[in-house]
Amino acid sequence: MGRDLELRTATPEDLDWIHELRHRVYARELGQHPPDPAGRLRDGLDGDNVYLVAARGPARIGFVSLTPPWVGRFGLDKYLTRDELPVLAGHDVFEVRILTVEPRWRTTSAAPLLMYAALRWIASRGGRRVVAMGRTEVLDMYRAVGLRTVGRTVRSGAVTFEVLTGGVPELTRRARERYGSALERLRSAVDWRLDMPFAPRPDGCEHGGASFTALGTDFRTLHRRRDIVMADVLDAWFPPAPGVRAALADDPAWAARTSPPSGAEGLSEQIATARELPPDTLAVGAGSSDLIFRAFGRRLTPRSRVLLTDPCYGEYAHVTERVVGCRVDRFPLRREDGWRIDPERLAAAVHSGRYDLVVVVNPNNPTGRHAPAAGLRALIGAAPDRTHWWIDEAYLGYVGLDESLAGLAATDPRVTVCTSLSKMYALSGLRAAYAVAEPSTAAELRRWTPPWTVGLPAQMAAVAALRDPGYYRDRWLATHALRRRLAADLAEAAPDVSVEESVANFLSLTLPPGGPSAARLVEECRRHGVYLRDLSPLSPRYEGRTVRVAVRDTAENARIVAACRAALDVLRPAPAAPVAQSLGAAGTAR
The missing domain is CATH 3.40.640.10 (Type I PLP-dependent aspartate aminotransferase-like (Major domain))
Structure with missing residues (x-):
């Protein structure tokens, strides 16, 4: 595989190939489903699944399907009740399904790369547990990445599956410890077009403060702070009290060299x-x-x-x-x-x-x-x-x-x-x-x-x-006024976005279902020098759609509003193409 290997979220144009490949593999090759005259095999969760696709140039290599918990149902529900499989009841459980690779690419790293991409997507949406079905013939592959069987076997057509599960932190740690060098080689070879970083932070914690990276953590280019709105951290928009500034300014050389x-x-x-x-x-x-x-x-x-x-x-x-x-x-x-x-x-x-x-x-x-x-x-x-x-x-x-x-x-x-x-x-x-x-x-x-x-x-x-x-009481009251004004301006600039005020120095924006992800909004706003916080990794309750915005002063709040408006103009999806409707319901897998 060369540097033209691409990992992306499926586009509408990918769906017909996904249905066709599924039919070739699961209907004709494995006998899990009866063949369909149209040569297409769709899934009952197609409208809710997320598909990640690997491609090399114009050739699509493979895909994996993800079902997030906010959908409210899983593919496994067709085979087992929640009493039989209580792990599905968790609000932070994601199902990974239908890992499928074109025959000529099955001996390459395509399947492990898709599995890793699925893990990173789930972690970026706050997922803490994975559940999957693994064909009994390839269980060793799933066990090698850290998944374990739960003692439930599922029969579908001519295929037998074992139900597998694993914790996201443990799976991530195992991937980095056992396959770190291989992942680094893949990292240099992959055009990673997913909306999360290829690798997690070394400590595994999603801290805020990406805006300081833009300033320069070596402190050589701190003048950039005048060009950046640091609304991804909840630092105060106001200066400390006059007495604080006086204490720090009185003899800073003495304060710096003296033990406290x-x-x-x-x-x-x-x-x-x-x-x-x-x-x-x-x-x-x-x-x-x-x-x-x-x-x-x-x-x-x-x-x-x-x-x-x-x-x-x-x-x-x-x-x-x-x-x-x-x-x-x-x-x-x-x-x-x-x-x-x-x-x-x-x-x-x-x-x-x-x-x-x-x-x-x-x-x-x-x-x-x-x-x-x-x-x-x-x-x-x-x-x-x-x-x-x-x-x-x-x-x-x-x-x-x-x-x-x-x-x-x-x-x-x-x-x-x-x-x-x-x-x-x-x-x-x-x-x-x-x-x-x-x-x-x-x-x-x-x-x-x-x-x-x-x-x-x-x-x-x-x-x-x-x-x-007294100084701080006044600043806290002023913060409430600034937050209310910012919320009103954002609601006016983006009527399809839900604006939720807090009681503190921040508010949140929730994008509509089917729209751009919070990560994409954050990325696009950075092009305008405005840094916001994607809340998705903190909890699946946010469904990958919520951004936190710190309250800044009047001028910087205006920049936040302008950046969000411009970013959403770029990110809003185009009207749906009729091709998706033309596929009909042929060969739906139940």
């Missing part, structure tokens, strides 16, 4: 004063991620069971699943419920007592919804004693600090509250945060905190910020 207080004692005292908390209930960190990694690494083990809301800030899944290796369940939030936490459903999930830790981000990122403090207090109060709660309040200032559960955390050994000073106080570049817990828990976290973990400029800036609450 080793335990950030002054910062802790200021937090205790500003939040009316006992000092011995506090532990500080270099941002909330620092606290999450330290606290979870100490408290959790691979035997721990954790409940996360879904969608949720991606760092929590990364730390619990990939770093610690916990058993993680998801509490699904639903678009039809406005992404809000249903206290009764969550209480029922927690009541079993099987969870060691429940994580609630409030307000939630990326959904932007807030759960009232009174309801959470009641929920925690009724929960089993063995269940601990981690409440992330990074964006609470946009709702009101009186909604904090920090006071509860200071006295209840089951509760820890984590608060970042980065986003709400315009200190993202300096990294400062704190956790609140009852004294013995806070002391344990401090014991595992390295000295000087928060630098001197960050300590000075955070203290000055906390001393000027």
